[in-house]
Amino acid sequence: MLIVLLPEDLQEVPQDTTLVHWWRLERDGSLQGEGRDTLNGLKTRFPAERLRALAPATAVSLYRLDMPVRRTASIRAALPFALEDQLSQDLELLHCVPGPRRRDGRLAAAVVEIESMERWQHLFASQQWRVEALIPLPALHADDAPEEGLLVRPSPWPSAVPQALITAPDQEPALIETGMLQLWLRRRLGSLPEAQRVVRASGFSREALGLEDSPDVVFSRDPGTVEVNHALKYCLQPSPPLTLLTGSFATSMAAPPWRKLRPVMVAAGVLVAVMLAQFSLEWMMLASERDRLVAGIQTVFESSLPNSRMVQPVTQFRQVLDGNAAGNTAQRGGALLHEALAVVAQTPNASITQFRATPDEVEIELQLASFAELEALRAGLAARPGLQETLQGADSASEGVTARLKVSRRES
Incomplete structure (x- = not known):
């Protein structure tokens, strides 16, 4: 991640040559590089780096307020009037930007001129570089407050004039020019109860702070120092607690909203890729099974109907089966008619006037000379193995005897 410190006098410098101090951090907070360069130069060197910016202390004021309301929308609406x-x-x-609640229950807030925000907005827009967060520089030291009193240390941040970093448990951190430090301390200590007038300093003597004539102030030296690398880790938080990119500036300078959804989008992409791979594998298996079945059908078709061209194998097989069934039925009915007519042909003076045949039975109407010949014909039919005859009727006339016989297969 790339972190840049915006210049204090941006309006006086052409934006294409504006120099900014920068630091490059890894995800674990280790410092990979630092220096001073233009945004254009940084864009060329680190085109894919995520960018967060620090607003100079001279352009942003931090406050701590008593805000009983808890809803975010109510806090935003009431904040300007609470600061008025x-x-x-x-x-x-x-x-006016609301921040997090501190350990004492009060709300942190930042105030910056809209004109400054617009200048910074134009600076980044000219380089086509989106900023994920714009953090007031003193806010990086919000967790460095002492248990009581004031902690005064030299500022480690680059600036046009030397500055002092002041932290306190009941106030937001402040960066004060050293030339204004004595006046600021005098006013600050004057607003505190006598029991809380405690000053710990590192790099400043009691005389340098103008406290030699203040016996009621408890002064002690602090051996600690301010480390820039430690303070910059504040910027690595996924959502820094206090950023100036709110309201209309949230969409104009901050990273696009979809960037926050990048992990979800990556997970969704992986899921879609896995599902596509699974569908492709199943499709290949089904295609292979289809080819195997087609080859099997073709083999059966060629062996069953060697002289036919396969077009619709199911329909062709059904037609062949229906045709064989019809042929078998016709063959069975023809055999029965042949046997019945063979017996009639052996009977003298017998003639067939009409007949009706089905696959299972034959009805014959005969003209015979006498009843004796009729009985002889019936005896011949009954003598045939597997045949059964039934006399349907007989009439006698001057021309002879007319009879109707039904011949069918005998049930075994």
Whole structure:
């Protein structure tokens, strides 16, 4: 991640040559590089790096307020009016940003001029570089407050004039020019009860802080130092607690909303890829099974109907089966008629006037000379193995005897 410190006097420098201090951090917070360069140069060197910016202390003021409301929307609506007594400018010219609640239960807030936000917005837009977060520089030291009193140390951050970093348990961190430090301390200590007038300093003597004539102030030296690398880790948080990119500036300068959904999108992409791979594998297996079945059908078709061209094998097989069934039925009915007519042909003076045949039976109408010949014909039919005859009727006339016989297969 790339972190840049915006210049204090941006309006006086052409934006294409604006120099910014920068630090490059790894995910674990280790410092990989630092220096000073233009945004254009940084864009060329680190085109794929995520970018977060630090607003200079001279352009942003931090406050700590008693805000009983808890809803975010209510806090945003009430914040400008809660700050009105502490601000000397018109509220319409200021951008007020609510922050997190501190350990004492009070709300942190930042105030910056809208004009400054617009200049920074234009600076990054000219380089087509989106900023994920814009953090007030003093806010990086919010967790460095002492248990009581004031902690005064030299500022480690680059600036046009030397600055001092002041932290306290009941106030937001502040970066004060060393030339204004004595006046600031005098006013700050004057607002505290006598029991809380405690000052710990590193790099400053009691005389340098203007406390030699303040016997009621407890002064002690602090051996600690401020490390830039440790403070920069504040910027690595997924969502820094106090960022100026809210309201109308949230969409104009911050990273696009979909970037926050990048892990979800990656997971969804992986899931879709796995599902596509699974569907492709199943499709290949089904295609292989289909080819195997087609080859099997073709083999059966060629062996069963060697002289036919396969077009619709199921329909062709059904037609062949239906045709064989019809042929068998016709063959069975023809055999029965042949046997019945063979017996009639052996009978003298017998003639067939009409007949009706089905696959299972034959009805014959005969003309015979006498009943004796009729009985002889019936005896001949009954003598045939597997045949059964039934006399349907007989009439006698001058021409002879007319009879109707039904011949069928005998049930075994």
